Amino acid sequence: MMFEYADQIHRCFRCGFCKFPSDFTDLNCPSYNRFRFESFSTGGRLWLIWAWLKGEIEWSNHLAKVVFSCTTCKNCVEQCPMKFSEDIIDWIVGTRMDMVEKSLVPTQISEFLDNIYKYGNPWGLPRNERDSWAEGINRYTSGDEYLFYVGCAGSYETQGQRMAKAFADFLKSTGKSFGILGSEEDCDGNEVFYVGEKGLFQELVKKNIDKFNELDVKKIVTLSPHAYNSMKNKYLGLGEIEVVHYTQLLLEMIQKGEIQLKELNAKVTYHDPCFLGRYNEIYDIPREILKNIPGIELIEMERNRQNSFCCGGGSGNFVFDLLGRSEDSPSRIRVREAHGTGAEILIITCPSCYCMLDEAIKTEKLEGILTLKDISELVKESLEKI
Amino acid sequence: MIEMNTIYKSLVEIVDEEYVSNRKEDLYIYSQDPGMMEPHEPEYVVMPRTTEEVEKIAKLANDKKIPIVPVGGSLSLSGLVIPHHGGIVVDLKRMDQVLEVNEKSRYVIIEAGVTTGKLKAYLEKNHPDLRFSIPDAPPSATVVGNIVIHGQGRLTQQYGFNSDMVTGLEVVLPTGEVCKIGSGSVSPYWFSLAPLPDLAGLFLGWFGTTGIITKLGLKLYPKKKIRDIEVFVVEDPNLVPDVINRVTHTEMAEDIFIGAQPYPPVFKDIIMIGMLLTGDSEDEIEFKRKMIWDALRIHIDSKEGGFMMMTPSIKQDLLEMPTSSTTRFADVMKGGGFEYCGPIIPVEKFPEAFQKLLEITTKYGITYGNACRIIGRSHCMMFSFGYPFNRADPENVERTKSALHDTNVASLDIGGVPWKPEVPAQKMIMEKMDKNTLELMNRIKKVLDPNGIMNPGNWEVE
Numbered sequence: 001m002m003f004e005y006a007d008q009i010h011r012c013f014r015c016g017f018c019k020f021p022s023d024f025t026d027l028n029c030p031s032y033n034r035f036r037f038e039s040f041s042t043g044g045r046l047w048l049i050w051a052w053l054k055g056e057i058e059w060s061n062h063l064a065k066v067v068f069s070c071t072t073c074k075n076c077v078e079q080c081p082m083k084f085s086e087d088i089i090d091w092i093v094g095t096r097m098d099m100v101e102k103s104l105v106p107t108q109i110s111e112f113l114d115n116i117y118k119y120g121n122p123w124g125l126p127r128n129e130r131d132s133w134a135e136g137i138n139r140y141t142s143g144d145e146y147l148f149y150v151g152c153a154g155s156y157e158t159q160g161q162r163m164a165k166a167f168a169d170f171l172k173s174t175g176k177s178f179g180i181l182g183s184e185e186d187c188d189g190n191e192v193f194y195v196g197e198k199g200l201f202q203e204l205v206k207k208n209i210d211k212f213n214e215l216d217v218k219k220i221v222t223l224s225p226h227a228y229n230s231m232k233n234k235y236l237g238l239g240e241i242e243v244v245h246y247t248q249l250l251l252e253m254i255q256k257g258e259i260q261l262k263e264l265n266a267k268v269t270y271h272d273p274c275f276l277g278r279y280n281e282i283y284d285i286p287r288e289i290l291k292n293i294p295g296i297e298l299i300e301m302e303r304n305r306q307n308s309f310c311c312g313g314g315s316g317n318f319v320f321d322l323l324g325r326s327e328d329s330p331s332r333i334r335v336r337e338a339h340g341t342g343a344e345i346l347i348i349t350c351p352s353c354y355c356m357l358d359e360a361i362k363t364e365k366l367e368g369i370l371t372l373k374d375i376s377e378l379v380k381e382s383l384e385k386i
Numbered sequence: 387m388i389e390m391n392t393i394y395k396s397l398v399e400i401v402d403e404e405y406v407s408n409r410k411e412d413l414y415i416y417s418q419d420p421g422m423m424e425p426h427e428p429e430y431v432v433m434p435r436t437t438e439e440v441e442k443i444a445k446l447a448n449d450k451k452i453p454i455v456p457v458g459g460s461l462s463l464s465g466l467v468i469p470h471h472g473g474i475v476v477d478l479k480r481m482d483q484v485l486e487v488n489e490k491s492r493y494v495i496i497e498a499g500v501t502t503g504k505l506k507a508y509l510e511k512n513h514p515d516l517r518f519s520i521p522d523a524p525p526s527a528t529v530v531g532n533i534v535i536h537g538q539g540r541l542t543q544q545y546g547f548n549s550d551m552v553t554g555l556e557v558v559l560p561t562g563e564v565c566k567i568g569s570g571s572v573s574p575y576w577f578s579l580a581p582l583p584d585l586a587g588l589f590l591g592w593f594g595t596t597g598i599i600t601k602l603g604l605k606l607y608p609k610k611k612i613r614d615i616e617v618f619v620v621e622d623p624n625l626v627p628d629v630i631n632r633v634t635h636t637e638m639a640e641d642i643f644i645g646a647q648p649y650p651p652v653f654k655d656i657i658m659i660g661m662l663l664t665g666d667s668e669d670e671i672e673f674k675r676k677m678i679w680d681a682l683r684i685h686i687d688s689k690e691g692g693f694m695m696m697t698p699s700i701k702q703d704l705l706e707m708p709t710s711s712t713t714r715f716a717d718v719m720k721g722g723g724f725e726y727c728g729p730i731i732p733v734e735k736f737p738e739a740f741q742k743l744l745e746i747t748t749k750y751g752i753t754y755g756n757a758c759r760i761i762g763r764s765h766c767m768m769f770s771f772g773y774p775f776n777r778a779d780p781e782n783v784e785r786t787k788s789a790l791h792d793t794n795v796a797s798l799d800i801g802g803v804p805w806k807p808e809v810p811a812q813k814m815i816m817e818k819m820d821k822n823t824l825e826l827m828n829r830i831k832k833v834l835d836p837n838g839i840m841n842p843g844n845w846e847v848e
């Protein structure tokens with residue numbers, strides 16, 4: 001809880017290194033970039049938290065907005081020159097835990113958490129619609145090689161469903177045995193953890209692990225980097241179960257020669273999702289996949305890898321979107337940056353990014369100019385090329 | 387209350403609701419900087435995007451007689467952006483465009499909110515042969531904030547204070563008029579302040595008390611391909627002025643800085659003099675290195691000093707621009723703060739200043755970091771008495787404040803002038819200042835800012 005950090009948080013000097021990527025080209029803290037008041041920078045946020053702890057300011061909806069509009073993208077952790085840098089996210093999440101525990105959260109956030117508690121997804125949609133996208137895809141049965149863990153965005157959001165379908169179709173075409181949990185799948189809890197509802201997170205972890213054990217799951221492949229992150233790094237008691245992100249499996253199959261990719265001529269750029277990149281240091285795998293598709297030219301955005309600019313969707317923001325409704329919304333900045341590279345396709349590997357960036361392409365009127373594609377959609381196209 | 391509502395509404399009309407705040411949290415953040423001065427809240431924070439918006443804000447403030455405080459990165463650390471009398475804080479960082487680079491006449495025109503980090507990145511990407519005199523402040527400091535306080539950077543030893551590199555300004559006066567200063571007031575080219583009367587002096591060093599700078603023309607310099615560093619180490623502070631004199635005589639170093647600190651123990655009792663070498667070829671670097679070695683031979687032979695062997699990581703740290711190690715000093719006590727009084731002093735006063743540093747830190751039982759930069763060819767130097775403090779420990783904060791007070795007194799005693807002085811230090815300077823000079827300053831302020839709305843509390847004669 002917060003009190004664990006209360007005697008540390010004053011160590012932030014408010015120097016602002018964390019506003020930038022490592023070469024300082026642009027503002028790289030999505031919430032600061034969106035609002036521009038110092039209060040929304042990492043330093044401002046930490047100082048306000050400290051002020052709240054000291055009783056110098058009272059809780060307010062605006063304070064909560066400051067605290068919850070951090071997407072936990074980890075740019076600040078990457079750039080802060082201080083020894084405590086690794087703790088910054090814990091400080092922010094610790095504060096959220098405190099606020100959640102005291103029921104001091106804005107309505108959107110309590111609804112977000114309530115929905116996950118009641119329906120297993122943040123939108124409060126019926127559980128039995130979770131696999132509405134999955135016609136022809138089997139339920140996982142003991143003995144299948146992989147449990148394909150689809151996650152909430154993959155199950156309910158149109159863009160996520162496209163991704164889930166593309167990857168499932170691809171898996172099917174390779175003959176791998178796999179299955180999904182369908183309506184029995186529950187939220188993975190990554191966002192619940194980062195939004196600060198520790199109790200609910202622990203409950204979800206327990207439910208999910210029990211389910212995996214009941215079905216004798218040995219390997220899980222996740223669609224979302226968020227699910228990958230929570231299962232890989234936060235699920236205590238997962239035991240021997242191996243967790244991979246779908247890009248890892250894709251590359252493995254390419255490298256083992258299990259699939260033959262055909263030429264696809266296109267200029268693409270790639271957006272590193274925070275929970276794959278900064279959280280799990282998976283930067284090369286998606287790029288290797290792209291390299292293996294003949295004819296694909298990868299043009300990097302200026303901010304890539306450790307310096308990637310978050311789409312604005314982290315920490316539940318792909319649902320309640322505290323950073324939306326502005327031309328300075330991170331997703332809109334990011335698609336403009338992608339377009340600026342001259343690429344015609346923006347490749348993503350995360351369903352939350354897919355939703356955020358898809359909306360942004362429409363708002364920026366880039367439809368037909370910049371196409372958003374999940375990497376397995378691209379792989380699938382390449383496989384199907386005659 | 388009604389008046390406050392009309393002001394809020396007027397500000398919203400000027401810059402849009404998104405960029406005006408009177409919310410408690412924003413007022414709290416803008417009531418302080420990372421230094422040690424007492425906070426004071428403004429009534430509003432506003433973030434203009436254009437000169438026209440700044441002009442309207444100034445007119446509104448002047449009309450209603452409300453204070454305005456221009457804010458850049460808030461990193462001067464001496465409370466210069468604290469709205470001591472409330473009013474409107476004008477955060478200029480949305481004015482963040484690099485407007486023009488003239489490669490042949492080597493100058494850049496930028497908006498007031500361009501950060502040192504952004505300008506560095508912009509030049510590296512678009513004009514790799516050009517550079518500016520970047521300070522070692524965090525990259526979120528603004529270039530304009532830096533010149534307003536007569537900052538110093540990596541090219542200061544060669545070309546003087548960063549404010550000496552100004553080629554032009556666009557300024558919104560406290561009464562709302564917009565003025566151009568320098569060649570840009572006559573011609574489309576912002577190449578220099580001369581040959582016109584030097585009006586830039588009305589705004590540099592004034593801490594925003596005479597107007598808001600909205601655009602800046604700044605000299606750029608050739609960027610050499612290779613950079614290297616040599617560090618000369620002595621134990622006796624009395625040797626430092628001679629070492630500096632010899633090295634500056636060679637005119638071979640780009641930047642010269644001095645550092646001393648008691649921790650870690652390997653650094654205790656030594657004074658390090660860093661000399662940046664730059665060149666377009668290894669031969670050029672070698673030539674410069676040899677010239678400097680030869681100049682210091684006398685001290686090497688007498689065994690009073692010597693060049694330091696550096697691990698690649700130390701070297702990399704010292705070559706980094708801006709260096710993050712200065713910023714990391716704030717975490718020395720795990721306390722999130724440091725404050726420095728950096729008086730500008732004659733170079734020969736280094737030993738005296740060093741002695742004062744040791745006396746003051748011993749008296750108050752605090753640690754220190756000393757980081758100096760040579761200004762011009764040894765024309766003067768910035769001597770930093772840097773004190774880390776723990777903002778969570780009020781007793782430690784009070785002790786460090788007392789040390790800072792003594793430091794300001796000591797700086798004036800040895801013949802120096804506190805740089806970017808806090809309000810109390812400004813008062814000490816003004817007390818010592820020639821009375822007619824003080825009267826002139828006062829008169830200028832009154833003419834430019836008849837209602838006393840600009841960053842009140844600063845350079846204020848009671």
Ligand SMILES: Cc1cc2nc3c(=O)[nH]c(=O)nc-3n(C[C@H](O)[C@H](O)[C@H](O)COP(=O)(O)OP(=O)(O)OC[C@H]3O[C@@H](n4cnc5c(N)ncnc54)[C@H](O)[C@@H]3O)c2cc1C
Nearest residue numbers: 458459460461462466521522523528531532537538594599
């Ligand atoms: C770790 C560290 C290292 C540092 N190293 C250096 C260094 O090497 N060299 C150096 O010179 N400084 C250094 N500094 C001091 C300081 O941070 C820099 O000088 C910095 O550039 C100041 O810019 P700022 O944007 O933070 O100014 P601010 O603190 O925001 O403003 C400074 C003053 O200028 C006024 N002002 C700001 N913008 C305008 C405007 N547009 N018009 C009129 N007035 C305005 C403000 O009201 C204030 O009075 C260092 C500071 C730190 C914390």
Ligand code: SF4
Nearest residue numbers: 012015016018043080
């Ligand atoms: S989090 Fe680190 S980099 Fe950011 S303001 Fe605080 S000390 Fe500076």
Ligand code: SF4
Nearest residue numbers: 029070071073074076
């Ligand atoms: S995690 Fe990202 S959004 Fe949050 S404070 Fe750090 S840089 Fe900003």
